[in-house]
């Protein structure tokens with residue numbers, strides 16, 4: 206992250222009602238891409254929630270990441286329908302194309318591969334989601350094509 | 365003339381947004397006059413993108429697989445020349461269309477508006493009798509009578525356990541407390557189920573209306589909707605619906621001007637399956653780690669922030685307005701003795717027509733798979749359906765005459781669950797899928813109970829070694845023992861049901877486990893370490909397989925039968941994939 210912008214977490218910490226730790230963390234992750242140490246300390250200082258509790262919640266939920274990710278987040282569905290329709294082959298094709306394993310980020314910081322349990326598009330299995338767009342009915346060939354598009358788009362941006 | 369494009373997540377994944385844009389462009393160009401609107405998901409995910417054309421006289425016709433490049437033909441032939449394009453026709457209300465059977469077996473209560481109305485338009489919902497049930501309930505002003513009628517309808521919770529909804533409301537109403545809550549469980553964590561997503565994306569107001577009615581029944585002034593973060597479209601449309609309902613006075617301090625106050629907040633989940641369990645879900649809303657707790661006390665007496673709380677599923681709520689408007693008897697007339705009404709199933713896996721179907725309770729699995737959904741993909745052999753996800757079990761093809769109701773499904777060892785129905789054919793290895801489910805529950809176990817935490821891990825280890833070809837004599841019995849122990853000693857539903865896939869797989873497919881352990885064979889050819897590849901005499905000698913083999917186990921000359929050195933083979937299967945003449949046998 207280029208610069209650390211401070212939030213007023215307290216303002217979002219709705220007065221009189223507890224339970225806003227998760228939305229606060231979601232907000233932090235949306236801004237920074239992951240949960241930074243600084244944000245955890247900020248939430249602690251501003252809202253008075255114990256550090257251990259914040260860390261406990263941040264590590265309980267699969268959504269929260271404590272490490273930065275690449276520009277494009279690839280979520281490969283490994284739900285039941287996708288599993289029986291070849292999700293493993295799709296993951297392998299992605300890993301082969303990008304040269305990194307599931308859970309890792311490419312050295313150019315362009316892609317991070319992640320596994321999810323179900324994207325709710327089971328009838329189009331196997332399915333992956335890149336950022337907010339869902340791609341269904343994939344084959345190994347197809348998925349490589351999709352990745353190419355993202356790679357191309359990025360080169361376009363740089364030029 | 366109005367053209368509607370189905371813009372649910374599945375439609376969008378299939379390219380419906382591009383179709384919509386192409387239509388919008390043509391509309392702006394103005395050469396062909398028509399109205400354009402969006403709608404939700406009608407359930408035919410297998411034919412997305414779907415486009416409906418509604419004539420001025422109200423007749424409807426639906427085309428399937430209308431990608432953006434087909435828009436031009438659609439406009440010129442159907443709209444300008446008035447010709448029906450028969451090859452694309454899936455359904456028309458005059459009885460034509462290739463997918464007629466898909467709808468004729470369905471009874472649509474929950475999905476009544478899905479794919480018909482624009483989910484982002486309150487006017488559309490109102491025109492479909494929306495919020496009429498709420499007005500009626502507030503006019504009658506008799507919560508006890510309302511609850512009695514929901515009890516009489518026989519509606520049972522659609523989130524899994526199947527508890528009588530009316531009874532749950534009654535307990536919450538009778539519980540002592542100044543402040544009460546209503547929660548909509550839209551966490552839908554079961555991999556393979558997507559009906560809640562579709563209802564929220566296609567008809568969010570029906571869920572809101574059901575919630576307000578429930579809130580009035582139990583005397584709650586606050587409600588939460590807990591939605592999975594993996595469903596961005598559902599969250600977006602729910603937010604729109606809540607804002608519309610607030611502006612129109614269906615939510616707020618004075619609902620419909622009747623002095624009843626009800627506010628709704630949305631909570632996004634953060635990716636934990638166990639948070640679908642009601643006590644964990646409430647812990648999560650309270651901002652804690654989503655860990656289940658002992659019941660009793662049940663949420664009805666001690667729920668969110670220790671206040672009486674009724675927590676119901678999306679589909680349960682969507683049924684409520686229909687029951688209020690049509691009467692408890694009309695609902696109870698559908699279904700079997702103990703399971704009333706309809707159930708929405710998410711059909712996925714090796715099925716021809718994958719999508720959402722809503723069928724009356726009491727229909728058989730055979731009817732759903734074959735009559736409604738057209739049977740197995742590529743006409744392969746039907747092996748089993750998996751119902752209830754990681755908490756459910758396998759129902760084998762021999763039991764396909766089992767009817768859909770809570771008790772009959774439980775008898776097989778599976779559960780109704782939320783209604784995910786994943787169909788499998790003979791290319792699915794039961795040991796492998798069982799391992800898949802245990803991988804899931806082991807990962808998602810919150811770790812509170814020893815047997816859930818360690819028992820699932822041990823079962824996973826045993827299943828993994830069986831798949832890897834290292835199964836031992838006695839592994840099946842060990843699995844059974846672990847399964848029973850985990851079932852009996854876990855606190856919440858995650859642990860008590862996690863062994864169901866193991867138990868049903870062993871019960872119905874024991875020989876497949878034995879084949880893995882004793883003969884070191886995977887009959888479905890899925891467990892790679894157990895497979896042997898050989899080159900047949902029909903090999904034409906094209907060298908393709910030799911090129912892709914990562915360990916150079918295949919050698920040969922052009923136009924001569926190649927040779928595979930078994931000692932070098934790592935069973936990766938690449939050769940089998942590239943062979944153009946099917947000369948690589950797998951067994």
Ligand SMILES: Cc1cc2nc3c(=O)[nH]c(=O)nc-3n(C[C@H](O)[C@H](O)[C@H](O)COP(=O)(O)O)c2cc1C
Pocket residue numbers: 520521522523524525526527529549550551552553554637638639640641642643675676677678680782856857858
């Ligand atoms: C591990 C686990 C996961 C669950 N997931 C869900 C879910 O995703 N959606 C849901 O509605 N109910 C889920 N339930 C059931 C809820 O605990 C609860 O019974 C249900 O929301 C009650 O609503 P209903 O009476 O309308 O069915 C789950 C239960 C367990 C044990």
Ligand code: FES
Pocket residue numbers: 282283284285286287288322323324325326327328330331332555556557
């Ligand atoms: S199983 Fe992959 S989208 Fe549901």
